[in-house]
Amino acid sequence: AQSVTQPDIHITVSEGASLELRCNYSYGATPYLFWYVQSPGQGLQLLLKYFSGDTLVQGIKGFEAEFKRSQSSFNLRKPSVHWSDAAEYFCAVTDSGGYQKVTFGTGTKLQVIP
Amino acid sequence: NAGVTQTPKFRVLKTGQSMTLLCAQDMNHEYMYWYRQDPGMGLRLIHYSVGEGTTAKGEVPDGYNVSRLKKQNFLLGLESAAPSQTSVYFCAGRQPGPTGELFFGEGSRLTVL
Numbered sequence: 001a002q003s004v005t006q007p008d009i010h011i012t013v014s015e016g017a018s019l020e021l022r023c024n025y026s027y028g029a030t031p032y033l034f035w036y037v038q039s040p041g042q043g044l045q046l047l048l049k050y051f052s053g054d055t056l057v058q059g060i061k062g063f064e065a066e067f068k069r070s071q072s073s074f075n076l077r078k079p080s081v082h083w084s085d086a087a088e089y090f091c092a093v094t095d096s097g098g099y100q101k102v103t104f105g106t107g108t109k110l111q112v113i114p
Numbered sequence: 115n116a117g118v119t120q121t122p123k124f125r126v127l128k129t130g131q132s133m134t135l136l137c138a139q140d141m142n143h144e145y146m147y148w149y150r151q152d153p154g155m156g157l158r159l160i161h162y163s164v165g166e167g168t169t170a171k172g173e174v175p176d177g178y179n180v181s182r183l184k185k186q187n188f189l190l191g192l193e194s195a196a197p198s199q200t201s202v203y204f205c206a207g208r209q210p211g212p213t214g215e216l217f218f219g220e221g222s223r224l225t226v227l
Contacts, residue, residue, distance in 0.1 A: 032212040043218030051213045099212040100164055106156035
């Protein structure tokens with residue numbers, strides 16, 4: 001079964017600094033990968049997704065992610081973090097067996113300090 | 115548009131009690147899901163449905179049952195609640211295919227004493 005691993009449980013960055021959140025996937029063929037964000041007390045919202053083509057994908061709120069097959073990674077980046085980016089971020093992958101299930105990583109909680 | 119709506123948003127149960135969480139969507143999603151979220155464990159799939167009248171087990175189905183009698187509704191039941199079921203539950207829906215985006219409800223916080 002497909003899986004994604006987010007090695008960082010918690011990350012703290014200063015406002016205005018750059019951000020990179022790591023996601024590694026376990027999958028033989030081309031995976032269908034997603035990044036979601038969860039603000040406190042809210043449900044999850046899609047930031048971006050990758051399924052083919054350009055390995056650098058752009059999302060909402062100024063986020064981007066790069067798919068690297070050689071490293072089995074799909075890391076999320078933002079050049080300059082804003083205080084409102086403080087949230088929990090989840091990487092996810094669609095199951096290849098009929099594309100019915102979506103599996104999530106354990107999440108990375110982002111703290112932004114002034 | 116309401117999107118995906120969960121009720122209730124908060125509930126406290128005693129061990130052994132039963133309850134049902136309701137998820138309603140007006141986005142015509144074919145697929146619907148119930149996840150639970152626990153600290154440090156991300157979202158884990160409980161049950162899901164790929165169409166009206168269908169249900170399937172996810173990663174952590176024990177102690178839960180589901181029904182999808184109508185396309186727009188997906189019910190999650192706890193027949194005999196246990197403290198281990200204290201969690202935040204999220205319903206989500208999406209269209210079929212590998213790239214379909216999940217649309218989430220705002221969550222239901224359940225505490226079992």
